Amino acid sequence: MTTHAPRFWRSIxxxxxxxxxxxxxCDEYYFPPRNLCPNCRRGADLEEHTFxxxxxxxxxxxxxxxxxxxxxxxxxxLAIIQLDEGPKVTGQIVSCPDGVKMGMxxxxxxxxxxKEGERGIIYYGTKFAPMPKDEEKGxxxxxxDCSGIL
Amino acid sequence: xVLGIISYGVYIPRYRIRVGxxxxxxxxxxxxxxxxxxxxxxxxDLDEDAITIAVEAARNALARADVDPARIGAIYAGSESHxxxxxxxxxxxxxxxxSSTSFTAADxxxxxxxxxxxxxxxxxxxxxxxxxxGLAIGSDVSQxxxxxxxxxTAAAGGAAYLxxxxxxxxxxxxxxxxxxxxxxxxxxxxxxxxxxxxxFTGEPAYFKHVTSAARGLMERLGTKPEDYDxxxxxxxxxxxxxxxxxxxxxxxxxxxxxxxxxxxGNTYSGSCLIGLAATLDVARPGERIFVTSFGSGAGSDAFSxxxxxxxxxxxxxxxxxxxxxxxxxxxDYAMYAKHKGKLRI
Numbered sequence: 443m444t445t446h447a448p449r450f451w452r453s454i455x456x457x458x459x460x461x462x463x464x465x466x467x468c469d470e471y472y473f474p475p476r477n478l479c480p481n482c483r484r485g486a487d488l489e490e491h492t493f494x495x496x497x498x499x500x501x502x503x504x505x506x507x508x509x510x511x512x513x514x515x516x517x518x519x520l521a522i523i524q525l526d527e528g529p530k531v532t533g534q535i536v537s538c539p540d541g542v543k544m545g546m547x548x549x550x551x552x553x554x555x556x557k558e559g560e561r562g563i564i565y566y567g568t569k570f571a572p573m574p575k576d577e578e579k580g581x582x583x584x585x586x587d588c589s590g591i592l
Numbered sequence: 593x594v595l596g597i598i599s600y601g602v603y604i605p606r607y608r609i610r611v612g613x614x615x616x617x618x619x620x621x622x623x624x625x626x627x628x629x630x631x632x633x634x635x636x637d638l639d640e641d642a643i644t645i646a647v648e649a650a651r652n653a654l655a656r657a658d659v660d661p662a663r664i665g666a667i668y669a670g671s672e673s674h675x676x677x678x679x680x681x682x683x684x685x686x687x688x689x690x691s692s693t694s695f696t697a698a699d700x701x702x703x704x705x706x707x708x709x710x711x712x713x714x715x716x717x718x719x720x721x722x723x724x725x726g727l728a729i730g731s732d733v734s735q736x737x738x739x740x741x742x743x744x745t746a747a748a749g750g751a752a753y754l755x756x757x758x759x760x761x762x763x764x765x766x767x768x769x770x771x772x773x774x775x776x777x778x779x780x781x782x783x784x785x786x787x788x789x790x791x792f793t794g795e796p797a798y799f800k801h802v803t804s805a806a807r808g809l810m811e812r813l814g815t816k817p818e819d820y821d822x823x824x825x826x827x828x829x830x831x832x833x834x835x836x837x838x839x840x841x842x843x844x845x846x847x848x849x850x851x852x853x854x855x856x857g858n859t860y861s862g863s864c865l866i867g868l869a870a871t872l873d874v875a876r877p878g879e880r881i882f883v884t885s886f887g888s889g890a891g892s893d894a895f896s897x898x899x900x901x902x903x904x905x906x907x908x909x910x911x912x913x914x915x916x917x918x919x920x921x922x923x924d925y926a927m928y929a930k931h932k933g934k935l936r937i
Binding site: 458459492514515536537539552553554555 | 637643644648651675684690
């Protein structure tokens with residue numbers, strides 16, 4: 443059987459622990475990691491950075507008709523999340539039966555991202571869940587329900 | 593050299609199904625909840641398994657005591673629902689918690705007591721100065737065939753314990769194990785659901801092994817039930833731990849803080865360890881906890897634990913068992929079947 447194991451294996455640090463990069467010169471954060479800072483170019487001073495994983499939902503949608511690998515998951519929520527350090531990532535929002543809202547604060551959770559059928563490898567990584575109420579901090583924005591956006 | 597628990601963490605999925613809802617589908621009586629003393633059980637999300645639960649519990653254990661994961665020299669993960677038959681759960685846990693690459697790992701399996709067996713292995717390595725800290729985990733997304741009695745209790749959850757010799761939140765004074773060849777519950781290779789011996793799982797299995805290990809440890813230490821402030825016994829249902837406690841001379845008050853099965857069901861390898869965590873959540877410095885696990889097949893591990901002053905410093909560093917229990921979202925049987933993969937597409 444074919445496998446995407448090598449491609450997945452290379453991205454394990456990003457997927458498990460949101461490892462990206464930070465340019466110490468211009469203080470810009472990058473996710474996924476970059477070898478070059480587009481701001482500073484040759485003068486860049488890049489270091490590895492592990493993102494906290496907390497962030498704010500910028501926009502979101504609900505998937506009702508998914509590709510074969512994800513059809514058992516429907517309906518599920520996808521969102522673009524602005525991490526607190528700045529970069530935007532696309533991720534699934536779980537444990538959110540009341541729907542996702544723009545401006546919602548989220549935290550990282552460790553979940554199965556996908557499987558290569560019954561016999562192939564299992565991909566693990568980071569998804570996002572709503573922040574517990576007492577820990578909600580961050581930019582407040584007018585909330586808008588995303589469940590109708592399709 | 594004093595050995596023990598540096599920190600602990602748990603994870604319980606937020607989804608629940610009421611036992612009455614399962615009984616409604618299979619036409620069993622309304623009194624089944626009372627008969628089992630289990631009223632609801634935890635259900636994993638569609639994308640949760642024994643590995644994701646182990647990772648969340650381990651991250652909570654590290655966060656609770658602010659431990660550097662690079663100090664971990666062994667990761668032993670106990671489960672009877674390891675997602676891979678060949679590829680250790682511990683390898684994924686290690687990478688996900690940011691440990692160094694200088695650690696040994698292996699998956700443990702001993703029905704519901706694989707987690708306490710992992711603690712014993714860590715105690716051996718730490719006690720012989722071969723490693724600094726060991727991470728022992730018990731996590732499961734346990735399986736019960738549709739309509740089988742196991743379906744009323746088979747739940748999901750896990751706990752992780754950092755075992756070391758300094759900055760201890762609780763000292764492990766001693767342990768004692770009792771093991772025999774008793775085929776009370778098993779799952780053959782490649783089979784999706786376990787089989788069990790019905791009433792045979794009671795007296796010759798659970799009660800014989802738990803009481804033998806517990807009495808063996810108390811005899812070794814010269815202690816009595818009244819020397820302990822709390823007791824935790826493996827919780828396959830809500831009746832067995834109460835009955836075995838009474839049999840051994842422990843009171844209901846001693847087991848109350850750790851008796852979580854009525855609210856979350858039997859989390860198998862996580863069961864006894866989540867009960868211990870719930871007890872550590874409320875225990876005061878100097879108090880003693882008596883713990884006895886049980887794994888079908890069969891065996892029991894008994895531990896005598898003394899809580900230290902440090903428990904008050906670390907307790908608030910991660911969510912408590914009660915906080916996880918309170919955060920519940922209820923499913924009907926159809927959604928439960930989807931979550932558990934009982935529907936084949």
